[in-house]
Amino acid sequence: MNEKLIDFTIGADPEFVCVHRNRIVAAHEYLNCDSNLDFGADGNEVTFELRPEPSKNPIQIVNNIRDIFVRQTIKDPRFLDFKWVAGSWHKGYPLGGHIHFGLKNSQINHEVAVPYLDDYVGSCGLLLEYGPDARKRRKNDDGYGWKGGMREQDWGFEYRPLSSWLTTPYVAAAMLCLSKVVMYEAVNNSEFQWHTFVVANDFTKCNKERLRTKFPEIWNDITKMYLYQTYKPQIDLIYYLVKNKFTWLNENSMKDCWGIIDMKPAISEKISIDFIWNRYNLEESQPTIPQ
Amino acid sequence: MITATQTDTNLSLIMREGKLNNLITKFKYHVYGLRRKNNAAVCIEYDDSYVDENFHKKLKSLLQFFKLNEIDVETESYSGKTSIQIGLRLDLRKILNKNGKPLLATSILSTIVYCIEDRVDIEKMKTHKLSGIPRLLRENDEDDSGTPRVRVGELCEYGWWDATIEEKIKTAMKDDGSTRHDAIIKVFKSI
Numbered sequence: 001m002n003e004k005l006i007d008f009t010i011g012a013d014p015e016f017v018c019v020h021r022n023r024i025v026a027a028h029e030y031l032n033c034d035s036n037l038d039f040g041a042d043g044n045e046v047t048f049e050l051r052p053e054p055s056k057n058p059i060q061i062v063n064n065i066r067d068i069f070v071r072q073t074i075k076d077p078r079f080l081d082f083k084w085v086a087g088s089w090h091k092g093y094p095l096g097g098h099i100h101f102g103l104k105n106s107q108i109n110h111e112v113a114v115p116y117l118d119d120y121v122g123s124c125g126l127l128l129e130y131g132p133d134a135r136k137r138r139k140n141d142d143g144y145g146w147k148g149g150m151r152e153q154d155w156g157f158e159y160r161p162l163s164s165w166l167t168t169p170y171v172a173a174a175m176l177c178l179s180k181v182v183m184y185e186a187v188n189n190s191e192f193q194w195h196t197f198v199v200a201n202d203f204t205k206c207n208k209e210r211l212r213t214k215f216p217e218i219w220n221d222i223t224k225m226y227l228y229q230t231y232k233p234q235i236d237l238i239y240y241l242v243k244n245k246f247t248w249l250n251e252n253s254m255k256d257c258w259g260i261i262d263m264k265p266a267i268s269e270k271i272s273i274d275f276i277w278n279r280y281n282l283e284e285s286q287p288t289i290p291q
Numbered sequence: 292m293i294t295a296t297q298t299d300t301n302l303s304l305i306m307r308e309g310k311l312n313n314l315i316t317k318f319k320y321h322v323y324g325l326r327r328k329n330n331a332a333v334c335i336e337y338d339d340s341y342v343d344e345n346f347h348k349k350l351k352s353l354l355q356f357f358k359l360n361e362i363d364v365e366t367e368s369y370s371g372k373t374s375i376q377i378g379l380r381l382d383l384r385k386i387l388n389k390n391g392k393p394l395l396a397t398s399i400l401s402t403i404v405y406c407i408e409d410r411v412d413i414e415k416m417k418t419h420k421l422s423g424i425p426r427l428l429r430e431n432d433e434d435d436s437g438t439p440r441v442r443v444g445e446l447c448e449y450g451w452w453d454a455t456i457e458e459k460i461k462t463a464m465k466d467d468g469s470t471r472h473d474a475i476i477k478v479f480k481s482i
Contacts, residue, residue, distance in 0.1 A: 036373055037373060038319075038373060053294075063292070064292070067292035067319070070292075070315060071292075071316070071317060071318075071319065074315075074317050075317065263315055266315045267315055267316070267317060267408065267410070268410075269410065270410055270411065270412065271405060271410055271411060272411065272412070272415075273356075273402065273411050273412070273415060273416050273419045274419075276398055276401045276402050276405060276411070277398050277402075277421060279394055279397075279398070280388075280394040280395060280397075280398040281421070281422070281423070
């Protein structure tokens with residue numbers, strides 16, 4: 001590793017759709033389409049988009065995402081009646097799971113960083129997608145979800161090929177942690193032996209069979225990365241899913257997987273002001289004010 | 292969800308003692324540390340576009356409660372943030388009881404959060420007198436000219452603060468490059 005280590009924040013703006021009685025619920029009908037809100041609408045005004053607070057710790061982002069879901073269902077309980085869907089594509093709407101890196105070009109050249117993400121994060125993401133939906137998301141010529149998709153931002157850059165990994169908090173944690181591990185290695189280890197695994201067609205055609213043959217090597221490299229051990233419990237889910245040919249969609253609903261239920265009982269219980277100050281009054285015989 | 296600046300003195304401990312880390316909340320909160328002694332002991336920042344319609348009623352009760360108990364609280368609207376920010380001054384965070392726990396700061400923070408979350412009786416709270424609260428004085432309560440420091444919290448409490456005043460202050464700051472404090476005095480003298 002380099003002598004001086006650089007840490008950085010990561011963030012995300014994953015999307016999902018809500019379905020009610022087999023009809024897609026348009027985000028703009030339920031939300032103020034203000035781009036500052038953490039529960040907002042994508043530019044198409046139909047898909048919902050989450051904007052969790054960035055953090056240096058990818059697991060904190062998963063917590064932040066759940067908190068957004070919780071607050072939104074408290075604010076508008078109608079969301080509990082909807083079916084929530086993430087993944088690659090749903091009824092004509094592509095779903096993205098862009099990941100943000102708070103790294104300036106002076107810290108790492110973004111053009112150099114993105115191929116590393118394609119080979120190690122994008123490839124794993126593709127292997128977890130449901131093939132037919134993954135192809136539908138990328139069938140247009142707009143480059144949406146293609147290899148190398150990146151957007152420069154004031155705070156760093158946004159990696160855009162991933163589909164929405166919001167299906168479960170475990171998958172979300174795995175993808176965010178893997179992104180952190182790979183980018184941390186890219187920024188801090190100038191001697192890491194990078195390999196090239198993916199070609200453009202792997203993304204547009206969702207060529208999972210070819211990628212599956214490369215997966216042992218991809219995984220071998222990932223396990224050599226400095227932060228892998230830190231996030232092993234989260235990232236190893238990817239190995240399990242790929243090895244067993246599972247996708248990141250599971251049979252339970254996305255809402256259930258995130259543990260989102262009616263939170264009203266938890267927020268409506270009244271407490272008395274005496275209760276709040278009781279411990280202070282009991283334990284505080286003589287407070288000490290430091291000089 | 293309530294987050295706190297982990298690196299600020301005793302904030303993690305204050306959050307833990309109040310069991311605030313996993314509290315399910317309607318609003319998003321961030322707790323941070325204030326260092327300078329000329330700040331109020333507690334500062335509550337919010338944005339009108341973020342809070343609900345009952346917020347000002349709750350804030351008024353909260354300010355009455357703190358005033359009654361001589362706890363110096365200042366509020367700031369138009370924070371521009373999509374969360375409620377609560378600042379706790381360093382000397383308040385450093386007050387520990389004999390068991391080494393920052394229960395005064397914990398109780399103050401819990402009171403603010405539970406009040407904004409509609410979980411305490413705001414009418415009872417207004418008249419709830421506490422005992423044994425140490426006085427947390429602010430340094431320089433008057434500026435050099437002897438003009439009393441303007442406390443936005445008090446202005447809110449009496450309904451003297453609204454969006455037009457904030458605009459006038461910003462204009463005054465821009466026009467003569469004066470500090471916010473001077474601009475506030477100038478605007479209020481002109482009313």
